[in-house]
Amino acid sequence: MKQETNQTQQVRKREQTPRANTQEEARKTNEHTQTEHPMSARRTAVIVGGSSGIGRETALKLLSRGYRVFNVSRTPFKGDRIKTFTADAAQEGELAQAVRSAGEEAGAIDLFVYSAGFSMAAPIEYAKSGDYRYLFEVNYFGAIESLRAATPFLKRRGGRAILVGSMGAELPIPYDSFYSSSKAALSMLAREADLELRPHGVRVSALLPGGTATDFTYNRRVYNEAESLSYSPSVKKASAALANMEQGGTSPSIVAEAVLKLAAKHNPAPVSAVGGKNNFLRYVSKMLPERVTDWFVKKKFNQK
Numbered sequence: 365m366k367q368e369t370n371q372t373q374q375v376r377k378r379e380q381t382p383r384a385n386t387q388e389e390a391r392k393t394n395e396h397t398q399t400e401h402p403m404s405a406r407r408t409a410v411i412v413g414g415s416s417g418i419g420r421e422t423a424l425k426l427l428s429r430g431y432r433v434f435n436v437s438r439t440p441f442k443g444d445r446i447k448t449f450t451a452d453a454a455q456e457g458e459l460a461q462a463v464r465s466a467g468e469e470a471g472a473i474d475l476f477v478y479s480a481g482f483s484m485a486a487p488i489e490y491a492k493s494g495d496y497r498y499l500f501e502v503n504y505f506g507a508i509e510s511l512r513a514a515t516p517f518l519k520r521r522g523g524r525a526i527l528v529g530s531m532g533a534e535l536p537i538p539y540d541s542f543y544s545s546s547k548a549a550l551s552m553l554a555r556e557a558d559l560e561l562r563p564h565g566v567r568v569s570a571l572l573p574g575g576t577a578t579d580f581t582y583n584r585r586v587y588n589e590a591e592s593l594s595y596s597p598s599v600k601k602a603s604a605a606l607a608n609m610e611q612g613g614t615s616p617s618i619v620a621e622a623v624l625k626l627a628a629k630h631n632p633a634p635v636s637a638v639g640g641k642n643n644f645l646r647y648v649s650k651m652l653p654e655r656v657t658d659w660f661v662k663k664k665f666n667q668k
Contacts, residue, residue, distance in 0.1 A: 413478070450462070474521050482498065519564045575612070
């Protein structure tokens with residue numbers, strides 16, 4: 365009986381050894397995965413404007429890092445890996461409801477990105493009220509509405525919120541005054557929200573890209589000669605210079621990478637630019653008199 369017992373114990377040890385090895389391998393694999401994707405562990409990101417441009421590139425990079433990603437936009441995300449909650453930023457309440465729906469499905473939001481935007485090249489004197497009010501609905505009020513909806517879900521995990529702004533918030537863009545104004549307001553919104561939500565473990569930042577090569581250029585509302593009247597030659601020169609600057613500018617993939625790096629920071633700046641050149645321009649624009657920076661801007665955009 366004793367001999368049988370010893371044999372039985374030896375068999376059991378042999379049976380348990382592979383299982384222990386398998387568990388050890390699983391543990392090592394899991395540790396490797398966590399090291400490779402320190403921000404993942406199936407964290408959840410909600411992107412407003414994730415169907416194109418910077419928003420889409422950000423969504424794809426987050427997917428590659430193991431995030432569960434939801435998109436909120438008028439146009440669905442192409443592909444079956446990201447669920448879209450359809451909403452129009454210009455329709456009051458739609459963005460908030462879509463963001464809440466995404467948050468409720470996920471249970472919590474680790475990263476919220478607002479990347480929706482609209483631009484128009486128009487003289488202030490002749491700009492139509494409906495056009496610039498729509499611009500502010502998309503660029504600014506939509507950000508407020510969706511950030512408010514995301515906040516309760518961000519507070520559950522001490523999440524991050526990033527509002528994609530523009531260097532136009534720091535430096536004027538001729539005949540794109542409403543866009544620049546809305547992005548300047550967005551930067552201050554990020555600073556104010558960061559002050560309020562920091563005690564709750566949530567950090568809010570505005571990220572300012574410079575010219576970026578996306579379809580945003582071709583979706584700009586440019587006033588024609590009949591709408592711009594005497595300003596028409598200047599509007600054409602300014603919008604052409606801006607288009608060239610954008611299409612010859614930064615890749616949206618680089619901006620998306622900057623979004624992820626900012627989200628990973630323990631103590632992110634409330635406002636920062638994408639790339640060393642733009643951060644330098646921010647610094648210089650604050651140091652020089654406004655008349656000097658405005659002169660450089662006029663030259664850059666072929667204005668008299």
